[in-house]
Amino acid sequence: MSLRGSEHWASAELLDRARVSESGLQTGDCSLLIRDVQVSDGGQYHGYMILDEGQSGTETRTGTGVFIGSVKLLVFDHRSVETKHPGEDLVLNLFTPRSMSLFFQSSNSSEWEMLWTRDIPGPGMGPGSRVQMDSVKNRLLLRSVSQSDQGIYKVLDLDGLTVSSTRLSVDQRENTRCPPIPLCVSPCVCHMPSESSIPCVSDALPSSCILVGQKPSRPPVSLCVIDI
Structure with a gap:
């Protein structure tokens, strides 16, 4: 310049x-x-x-x-590793308006398959496609992943250079994690005729405090619920 x-x-x-x-x-x-x-x-x-x-x-x-x-x-491409459970969505950021296409290489294949191109409709890229463009946030959404979606996803620019590379693994185990409920350290004080939610401090994870409405013979009970 x-x-x-x-x-x-x-x-x-x-x-x-x-x-x-x-x-x-x-x-x-x-x-x-x-x-x-x-x-x-x-x-x-x-x-x-x-x-x-x-x-x-x-x-x-x-x-x-x-x-x-x-x-x-020196300019390097974005690289990430994602693990999803069956049925979850995969979000692929495009990072720049100059990102033009998305290619996929299955973990069981050496071939690359084009899944999406910007402004150029192709086979399987219509409204019913599993790969949807979010123009507001400049990203792609792969709906409801399954075991066959495991592999590498590459976003390329107009020159065919790699903008980002994402390796996806699909965990077939059921997502049944249930974290323990920590106890509140600080007392939560409020006056209410019914159930309400106010901020609370916990020794464990960031949480919110729910106060259950007072019964005639019992004081208010304070519980901490982890935000997931």
């Missing part, structure tokens, strides 16, 4: 994503800000200052101006 007075120029890859603060230039800050960083943005960045004709200085000059400095940018 280059900036000269009111003139700006940026390569097609950085168009609308890169800028230099004009107010910062007045104080010598030539920092380049890149929004929505992509894998293809990785590399070496060199900064130069173009001097006007007649301007002199003692800095080392090159054929393109005065060298300021260089920065090496």
Whole structure:
């Protein structure tokens, strides 16, 4: 990207994503800000200052101006491991509007299958598809996973570079975990004609306190219920 007075120029890859603060230039800050960083943005960045004709200085000059400095940018794809139970949904973040497709490799196969592409309808990608796009949160939802959905899910950008990689395992064991109910440490005080819920402090996990309405011959009973 280059900036000269009111003139700006940026390569097609950085168009609308890169800028230099004009107010910062007045104080010598030539920092380049890149929004929505992509894998293809990785590399070496060199900064130069173009001097006007007649301007002199003692800095080392090159054929393109005065060298300021260089920065090496490394960009890595997002990686995660997910474990789900049969019937649960898998959420796959797209991270960037430039994510274009989703591919799947089953744990029992070496082949890659395309499950979704942005703005390009394909087989099994209609309203009834198990892979649904959440445009508001920029993510994909794989509905009701099963054992056959185990494997690797890759989100690719327009250049075919990996934005994210998720390995899914499906646990066939029933999800019957029932955590113990901790006792309240701090007393919960409120006046109520019926059942109500107020904040409470517990030694165990973050919880909420439920006060059961008072019976004629008994004081209020305080219970802590874990938020799951």
